[in-house]
Amino acid sequence: MVGVPAADPVAGYARLIPFGVGSVFLAGRSNAGAAAVGAAVTTVQFQAINATGSFLHVAADQEGGLVQTLTGPGFSSIPSGLEQGRSSPAELASRTRIWAGELVAAGITFNLAPVADTVPAGTAASNPPIGASDRQFGDDPQSVATAVGTVVTALLGAGVDATLKHFPGLGRVTANTDTSTRATDPQTTAEDPALQPFVAGIQAGATAVMMSSASYPALDPNNLAVFSSAVIGDLLRNRLAFSGVVISDDLGNAAAVSGVPTGQRAVDFVAAGGDLVLTVDAADTEPMSSALLARAAADPAFAARVDEAVLRVLVTKQNAGLLVCL
Secondary structure, eight states, X not given: OEEEETTOHHHHHHTTGGGTOOEEEEESOBXXXXXXXXXXXXXHHHHHHHHHSSOOEEEEOEEETTEESBOSTTOOOOOOHHHHHTSOHHHHHHHHHHHHHHHHHTTOOEEOOOBOOOOOTTOGXXXXXXXXXXXXXXXXHHHHHHHHHHHHHHHHHHTOEEEEEEETOOTTOSSOTTTOSOOBOSSOOTTOGGGHHHHHHHHTTXXXXXXXXXXXXXXXXXXXXXXXXXXXXXXXXXXXXXXSEEEESOSSSOGGGTTSOXXXXXXXXXXXXXXXXXXXXXXXXXXXHHHHXXXXXXXXXXXXXXXXXHHXXXXXXHHTTOOOOO
């Protein structure tokens, strides 16, 4: 899943055609409105079906508050996660169905939301990735779980795939993985109450879980979560019984992964159990694709792991009506 400019997805996708990319996300911001975005996405989808034989997943970060990719005519102004979390479940469900319907009308198939991170009371200002921007639904795991389950159910009911993020939680870190290599959560364990919102989202049928790029030494002292088979396989797959798509957080420009060569980031994520590599930087497409293909050609076990990942993504495409017989 590669970033294309939200303001010009057609030109952005054209540069990706040689690599057979199967999913894109609208990076940055667009205030052009739903009609303009929908027309551009339609053009991109025609390009994709001609190039790959499949339509694309087209994703956006449509959380609300400071993280809302798409605005303008036809898109509501979505309040922050913190404000959404103060709504009753019935009100939140009703409003989410409206916001999801707007995405459907614009051709968006995948929302990179909801945020399932819980930020402890009194710590929001010192939590740069989530709390400082009011992205969390609240400070109590159970109330966050209720909101997450509500949002996932409403998104799926409207025909938009839902992504829980950022597993196993960014609510306690004091550095941002986008800009720092020091994002560490020493508290989270496999029995942590802060996992409740992820459990609720999984039980509601979330399509994908996005992995955090922070470090969780109590779960895996040696690897970032996004590269950890202990976190992805043992905890998310086995303990929490998630069978959907595991997607990375940005493996392109994020400082947290900057010490790993670009192509190796994709290989390490998939080897750890990940399914869908996400990069905001289109220039990463070639080295990441080449590294995955080379490793698969040299390692039958890794090739089987790639096939497993591909199948998971294709199932979501089939469910979304994006696979066609030509």
